Amino acid sequence: MTRVVRVASGQGFWGDWLEAPRRQADGGPIDYLMLDYLAEVTMSILQKQKERDPSLGYARDFIGAMESVFAAVAQRGVRVVANAGGVNPVACAAAVREAARRAGVSEQIRIGIVTGDDLLPRIDALLAEGHALANMETGEPLSTIRDRVLSANAYLGAPPIVDALGRGANVVVTGRSTDTALTMAPLLYEFGWRLDDWDKLAAGIVAGHIIECGAQCSGGNCLYDWRTIPDLANIGYPIVEGHEDGSFVIYKHPNTGGRIDVHSVSEQLVYEMGDPHSYITPDVIADFTTIHLERAGADRVRVFGIRGRPPTDKLKVSIAYRAGFKALGTLVYAWPDALEKARLADRVLRERLDRLGLAFDAVHTEFLGASATHGALAGPAGDVPEVQLRIGVRGPDRKAVERFTREIAPLVLNGPPSVTGFAGGRPKTEEVVAYWPALVDKRVVTPAVTMDEP
């Protein structure tokens, strides 16, 4: 029998199902447990937490996840790869170590810590050296928001994770690694693929893309024939069964719900896709138009034929910056003529905001139940039972946003009739931390691996 390497996805974002890591570790044999915690906005949330407490800044759910899989790691040789480190991988590793001590397994836990992604302390030096860190979408130079930057992290690829595995780590904690590297690195390490074997590296990236959102490829959020997808309450998260030649099978543990077929995998492949010819990562550019899918049994899909080519000399950088304040208020209007009443309330509220002289960068109104998600495409709503008025403002002036939050509740008594649903009190004003994608020369970023051993 040819050798296979099994990489199981146990978390698709910070906030995903707490049960999933343990179910993957205990539901059948696996070699690696891959946990993806970082979305674009997550780094900025973590940076704010670190500012308040220097021992924080990582995905704290990860500690509970580790506690639920320590037995598998310590006794059955399962290795964990996670980008849970956020903006503080060292503190994250220390928390894992402490949890391992409490669980009495510290002797068996070897943690590899990947750092080098944090560019925040170096931003001014980089700008001075001529790295513009311009916004990839708008072209604006970073200097326009320099004084509001909260965090800046380069997306690292697979090699430092491979290095950590090679040094014996059975738990690898990274900061801002790419989501796909978390899956590709174990395959690269186990099969000893060359770093210029573009097709195989691309295959590893595609495998990572398919399982990086957890159950979103195994029946979760799946539109195709959704009514017949069995037992979502017991959904199985996906596992990559990797082969040395770069082909792989997506499957899930037996006796779990959900569904893995060509349709569910196809939906995940197109998720957040840009130009399919060029899925750019630090290690390789994968061509999604070369992917072939075929059924390989019940809840098994074989993926093969993937082609790749050399990467660029840049790394993507995720920069978070303070971008003003926002608040959202809601009220519910009931039949009859619910939409008409909600529309009148919106006009009244806007007129009052104008008279108060409050200026915002954006004021946005939606009518949930009538047109919030599909807008005019939804067509006439008819005389629906109720409509939720949802109005939001965003602007640089916290005081103006806070004044807005006090203008919602009065409408209950001094606006249109048949209104309810205000029990939550005044809306909260929150600071907006926005995302600034940029590129930087690869040569200025040096990933590092340190080992935390018992």
Add this chain to the structure above:
Amino acid sequence: MKIRLLDIAHARSGDKGDTANVGVIALEPRWYPLLERELTRDRVARHFAGAITGGVERYELPNLGALNFLLHGALGGGGTLSLKTDAQGKVFSTALLRLELDVPDAEARRLGLPGAGG
């Protein structure tokens, strides 16, 4: 005859900044050429006129029986800046599937499209 995209394709959408992507996948592989011919960039741009502030790009993935559309300026600034319920473009997928294509009756029957009789 009019064929609703929902009856011949499934879809998933997501975000990248202020751009929503919608991947549209033919329910049957033999229906993909029809999608490639009829579901043009301009057709999709007309469908979303007024709902997005930027342009539309289209990419073909015949290997998956899929088309990928990028809808620029779709998310009210995107990410945390957006005030929209669907700030991450998650349900642009079904918004696109509302689109109706004009398909010659004979072709609809030949392809066995839903509602074409046959």
